[in-house]
Amino acid sequence: MNIEEIRADFPILSRSVHNKPLVYFDNAATTQKPQVVxxxxxxxxxxxxxxxxxxxxxxxxxxxxxxxxxxxxxxxxxxxxxxxxxxxxxxxxxxxxxxxxxxxxxxxxxxxxxxxxxxxxxxxxxxxxxxxxxxxxxxxxxxxxxxxxxxxxxxxxxxxxxxxxxxxxxxxxxxxxxxxxxxxxxxxxxxxxxxxxxxxxxxxxxxxxxxxxxxxxxxxxxxxxxxxxxxxxxxxxxxxxxxxxxxxxxxxxxxxxxxxxxxxxxxxxxxxxxxxxxxxxxxxxxxxxxxxNIGIEQIAAREHELLTYATERFKSDPLIRIIGDAPDKASLISFVIDKIHPYDAGTIIDQFGIAVRTGTHCTQPLMDSLGIQGTIRASFAFYNTREEIDRLMEAIGKVEELFL
Amino acid sequence: MIKIEESTSAIVSEFDVFDDWMDKYNYLIELGKSLPLIDDKYKTENNLIEGCQSRVWLHAEFDGTNIHFTADSDAVITKGIANLLIRAYSGHTPQEILDSSTEFLNEIGLTQHLSPTRSNGLLSMIKQVKMYALAFKTKQGMS
Structure with missing residues (x-):
């Protein structure tokens, strides 16, 4: 899978947000559209x-x-x-x-x-x-x-x-x-x-x-x-x-x-x-x-790799708690940062040009049963990269610096 | 007592100092952390403002002349916004609050930067401030 070529298929991925290259991690809400569509x-x-x-x-x-x-x-x-x-x-x-x-x-x-x-x-x-x-x-x-x-x-x-x-x-x-x-x-x-x-x-x-x-x-x-x-x-x-x-x-x-x-x-x-x-x-x-044409198996494999990498990076930060760690899991991570409200974190992460979702994700009863106000959710598609996950970690570092 | 316009233009010039939005957020976070604590007995369902991603409580007391607001939120940035609104509106008469403009929020870029969606509760908070003013004014008129 040539990731450069794939990213070029999605015109929106080359735009900037807040003067920074867009990192789109809200794929569970909606995915971006390739030029052919x-x-x-x-x-x-x-x-x-x-x-x-x-x-x-x-x-x-x-x-x-x-x-x-x-x-x-x-x-x-x-x-x-x-x-x-x-x-x-x-x-x-x-x-x-x-x-x-x-x-x-x-x-x-x-x-x-x-x-x-x-x-x-x-x-x-x-x-x-x-x-x-x-x-x-x-x-x-x-x-x-x-x-x-x-x-x-x-x-x-x-x-x-x-x-x-x-x-x-x-x-x-x-x-x-x-x-x-x-x-x-x-x-x-x-x-x-x-x-x-x-x-x-x-x-x-x-x-x-x-x-x-x-x-x-x-x-x-x-x-x-x-x-x-x-x-x-x-x-x-x-x-x-x-x-x-x-x-x-x-x-x-x-x-x-x-x-x-x-x-x-x-x-x-x-x-x-x-x-x-x-x-x-x-x-x-x-x-x-x-x-x-790309192959759903190839997509699944690529997304699994991104999930594994992101999970490792997240677990290396003692302030992050991952919500949902089922053995059989799709490429998204819901998490909370210790003592920081998801809304606060999401607002700052947005300043880095990174699109994540914060809140209850239309699953309010689930949040209630977990006893949390909401989470931050990063959901990956096959067009995302490890470098983008690194940028999210950088943004999370800034969030922790600002609020703690 | 200083006028609402004086407070709001002071707020605008404080924000003018910052070039980029990260600095503005930093300032909002400081304001959030320094918001005087609300009395826990006022953190009630009744004082909860609907439609925000974070929970916001806004409490108002009327001394017969002026309205005094206190607020709290579980999100720091939202507390910072509440702090600004309290500085602008607390200690003023219902009529002054009703007559005041919310233009200063545009001037510091808050309305465009914090998207006017359900997420930040800014608009809901302002609406609630004005509702209190209207309610106390009506009460004043009746007594």
Whole structure:
């Protein structure tokens, strides 16, 4: 992997912030976009823009082909069986809401239970809370070990015959822990429990194979895997999706409409009411091509190397406490500096042109259970370098000098 | 009693001395560390300002003429900002506070530098200061 060439693919990486070269360590929030993705958007709006699935005219047909080709690319990337098992959404949050609003409202009844984990992002908590409130169902939370790994014994105990669904993150956005989703799915399916995996953090870091995992739903966002913002997807197994009622009504999702009765369209269109986000979907496909060309295994190896280096450097500073040290971990480090508020540290680190995230990372219940106000999070992508990690250490040194 | 404008222009000239932002932060941190401690009994849910990454408590007392503010935060930079606001506004009448401009924060670059998002709570703190002034003014008018 030629890191200079890769960095040159991402134009934003050569800009400065506060008169210093940008160090972008907020990849878990959103990843940067390679030039090919930016070009794809410009090309779409320059040469191809038209509404899909409707017109017989040339442009509409070309746009439809490009749009559907993107769906096939996503299918291949996550190893789904059929492309109609891929529903385009605005992102992971909308995908989870789609499942809660459609499958959930049709299947969850009073007294049922839904199990999530203590690691979940608000997006994989609130839709289920809303559903449980509406249905009189109960939300149960599986605890984690101190290192951030899931407590599998506790999970086994939670899976009673009242549980209808487990909704669990593939990778924790706060602690980096990679959950054993295949094993969890096996445990759940033995008891007839459905499984939704929140894959927001996973697609960019590891090979994802939804058939191998065996889950019923898998949700993801394009922008966290080098694609544009505003596009994402839901994978659902064909039989599961077919049995679900539509989520939103409108154009595209119907086969025929009279004022008396509407016949719904087939998959995937049944769940894609309204004009879809064609340009960004095409950009999503291009981003996945970009990742595949480099190789997700190569990316994972490079990121693991960065994580190992950063972890070593962090551990050499006695004032730093790493939050989340699971044996199976993605390339992000959440940490606190002894006696220094994350907000103070983040403000000074920003002055060095380094983008890190501070706060609760939309996992407030997790922070509460860890008894901390928040953390500083540095999340790495394959385009980051050891030199950039050194610059972060330098900034942390300055923070300690200023506040202690 | 000096006017609000006098305090704020003094603050502006103090910040003018520094060329780069690291020095300005250094000064804010000093101000944060030297903020007089708030009485712990005022660090209540009620006095907590919503919408900051750090927790900020702002307590106001009205002596019938002037409002006196005390504040605290668990983040030092936020305490520094609170210190500036207290210097500017504490010990003034509700009307003076309501009439005052917050332009000095632009002049020292605080509003543009500390992005006006939920992260630093600067705007929430100013809003709360003005809310107290309005509330005490109303109370004053009624008695």
């Amino acid at each position: 930016i070009d794809a958007l410009v090309d779409y709006y320059t040469n191809l823009n038209s509404n899909v699935h409707r017109g017989v005219h040339y442009l509409s047909q070309q746009a439809t082909m490009a749009f559907e080709e993107a769906r096939v690319k996503i299918r291949d990337f996550i190893h789904a069986r059929y492309s109609h098992e891929i529903i385009f959404t605005r992102g992971c949050t909308e995908s989870i809401n789609l499942v809660a609003g459609s499958w959930g409202r049709a299947n969850i009844r009073e007294g049922d239970e839904i199990v999530i984990s203590a690691l979940e992002h608000h997006s994989n908590i609130v839709p289920w809370q809303m559903l449980c409130e509406e249905k009189g169902a109960k939300l149960k939370v599986c605890p984690i070990h101190e290192d951030g790994s899931l407590n599998m014994e506790a999970l086994a105990e939670l899976l009673t015959n009242r549980v209808r669904l487990i909704a669990i993150t593939h990778i924790s956005n706060t602690m980096g822990s990679i959950n054993p989703v295949k094993e969890i799915t096996r445990m759940a399916h033995e008891k007839g429990i459905m499984v939704l995996v929140d894959g927001a953090q996973a697609l960019s870091h590891m090979k994802v194979d939804v058939q191998d995992i065996g889950c019923d739903f898998y949700t993801f966002s394009g922008h966290k895997v080098y694609a544009p913002m505003g596009i994402g997807g839901l994978y659902g197994r064909e039989d599961v999706l077919n049995a679900m009622p539509p989520y939103q009504g409108g154009g595209e999702m119907i086969k025929s409409v009279t004022f008396e009765k509407t016949i719904y369209n087939e998959l995937p269109f049944k769940f894609e009411a309204g004009t879809p986000n064609v340009g960004d979907a095409i950009g999503f496909g291009v981003a996945l091509d970009y990742v595949s």
